[in-house]
Amino acid sequence: MGTFSIAVIPGDGIGREVTPLAFEIARKTAADHGDTLEPTFYEWGSDYYLQHGTMMPADAIDYLRKSDAIFLGAVGHPDVPDHVTLNGLLLPIRRELDLYANVRPSILYAGVESPLKQLAPGDLDLVVVRENTEGEYSQVGGFVYQNQVNEVAVQTAVFTRRGVERILRFAFDLAQRRNRKRKVTSVTKSNAQGFSMVLWDRVFEEVAQDYDGLETESLLVDAAALNFVRRPQTFDVVVASNLFGDILSDLGAMVAGSIGLAASANIDPLRRGPSMFEPVHGTAPDIAGKGLANPMGAIFSAVMMLDHLGLVEAATRLDGAARAILAEGEVRTPDFGGSSSTRDISEALLQKLE
Numbered sequence: 001m002g003t004f005s006i007a008v009i010p011g012d013g014i015g016r017e018v019t020p021l022a023f024e025i026a027r028k029t030a031a032d033h034g035d036t037l038e039p040t041f042y043e044w045g046s047d048y049y050l051q052h053g054t055m056m057p058a059d060a061i062d063y064l065r066k067s068d069a070i071f072l073g074a075v076g077h078p079d080v081p082d083h084v085t086l087n088g089l090l091l092p093i094r095r096e097l098d099l100y101a102n103v104r105p106s107i108l109y110a111g112v113e114s115p116l117k118q119l120a121p122g123d124l125d126l127v128v129v130r131e132n133t134e135g136e137y138s139q140v141g142g143f144v145y146q147n148q149v150n151e152v153a154v155q156t157a158v159f160t161r162r163g164v165e166r167i168l169r170f171a172f173d174l175a176q177r178r179n180r181k182r183k184v185t186s187v188t189k190s191n192a193q194g195f196s197m198v199l200w201d202r203v204f205e206e207v208a209q210d211y212d213g214l215e216t217e218s219l220l221v222d223a224a225a226l227n228f229v230r231r232p233q234t235f236d237v238v239v240a241s242n243l244f245g246d247i248l249s250d251l252g253a254m255v256a257g258s259i260g261l262a263a264s265a266n267i268d269p270l271r272r273g274p275s276m277f278e279p280v281h282g283t284a285p286d287i288a289g290k291g292l293a294n295p296m297g298a299i300f301s302a303v304m305m306l307d308h309l310g311l312v313e314a315a316t317r318l319d320g321a322a323r324a325i326l327a328e329g330e331v332r333t334p335d336f337g338g339s340s341s342t343r344d345i346s347e348a349l350l351q352k353l354e
Contacts, residue, residue, distance in 0.1 A: 001034040004309055007067040007274065008039045012046045012085075013283025014293035015073025021346050022298035023071050026306060029314045029353060040067065046077030046085060055088030061096045069305050070276035073298070076283040087139060095133050097273050099266035100163065101170045102130035102245065103304070104280060106232075106252030106262070110327040112336075114257050116229065124256055126235040129174060130245025131167040132266055134158050135196075137242040159196040159241070161203060168207045170269055171239035175214055181236035183215040184208070187224045187244050200241065224248060228255060253280055260293075260335045261326075263300035265308065277305040287334075291341045294333040296322060299349065321352040 010019040020041075027037040042063065044056035055075075057063075064070055070093070075085050093099070108114050108124035138158040145151045168186070175184045186204045190197035201218060208216045219227065221244045227234070228251050240248055253262035262280035279297030287293060299322050306315035325331060331348040332338025 002310075003036040003038060004030075004068040005066065006037050006039050006305075007042060007064050007070045009042045009044055009070065009072045009089075011073030011075040011283065012077050013074060013285050013288040014281075015045075015075065015283055017288070017291065017293050017342055018279070018295040018298040019071065019073030021295055021342065022302045025299065025346065025349055025353075026071075026302035026314075026318060028350070029318045030306060030311055032353070033311065033314045033317075035311050035314065039071075044089060045073075045075050046080045049080055049084065049088065050077075055085060056092075061093065064093065064097065065273050067274045069274050069309060071302065071305060072276055072278040074279065074281060074283040078285055091137065091139070093276060094266055097268060097276070098133060098270075099268050099276055100131065100133045101167060101265075101267040101269055102132040102249075103174075103265045103267055104128045104130065104245075104249035104252070104262065105300075106249070106256040108256045109261070109323055111329045112257035112261070112326055114255055116232070116255060119233065119255070123233040125180065126232065126252060127174065127178070127237055128245050128249040128252055129167065129171040129237060129239045130249060131163060131240070131242050133242075134160060134163045135242035157193075157196055157241075157243075159199055161199065164200050164203045165207060166269075168204055168239060169210075170267075171237050172207060172211045172214060175237040176211070178236065181215070181234075182213060183217065183236040184211075185217040185219060185224070185235055185238045187219050187221050187238060187240040187248065189221045189244070191220060197241075204239075221248070225251060228252060250280065258294070258335055259297070260333070261296045261300065263297055263304055265301070265304045267308070275305075275308055277301045277308070291343060292334050293342050294335050295342050295345050296326070317353065318349075321349055324352055325349060 010016045030037050049055045105127045110121040136157045140156040141154040188197035188200050190201050253259040259281050266276040279301050281297050303315050303319045331340045
């Protein structure tokens, strides 16, 4: 039994609907097993930006460091440029807390239909491990002659041996723990990016020597995207750079039926501070406030949070209840062709948990 402090950032759009709901269900599940999740809600995001000119306060990270985990909703707003929302909240949290491992599972659950007709539930169970703090998202560069006819933009990707090696070792360790296909696939574009991706390929080969019994595969990103469609069931752990991991994990989510089911974790494997958990879907402003959002991505993110906190029984129970709701198919939000509301899913989950 324990007490855990959770920083909850509902975010924007449907994040404000599904995040508090998913947290409350996780809190109740943990309480049933004798543990307490104590939330502190932070109203940061696009509305905060429109009022204050920043996505979060200057000392926001200091507040977050006091928590045991961060539970984040989707962030984004039609009136705020995406690069402002990303660089004003999400990326600073990832970098300053050194949450260098982004973990995004893609699972085809029973009761969910993949757009790939050859796939049946159970065929697809992979996880994309994305380097989360450097690479193509390093924000090194700038403008020259900005807003003039001869404007120049320079964007530099930064790859360090330390950053590459630690994410590769995380991926190999995860493949050992999962103990499924015991396979690690590395994704690069070293034929075109002859420095950064060549470094990645070289370190991948070196790290692989330390892991006996694991199969390895190295693919160019275009071939990887093709094979996510052609043979997705052959993947186990896929490890990629910040940009490639972002794209492939979204593709994996759609192959698994819907991005509305996709969960993710931003992990500091050294546990020097809180890790952060968030669904992959966006803010969906077209349905925000209508009570139609699918909360399952947030629910499965809460499962990952519970597991990371060591609340394994609660995580297993909540995961099982969510899978059962999907398998039965009686309660479905419009993104799955149903007419159920966000609240309907919540009530069904609570009944299943009881």
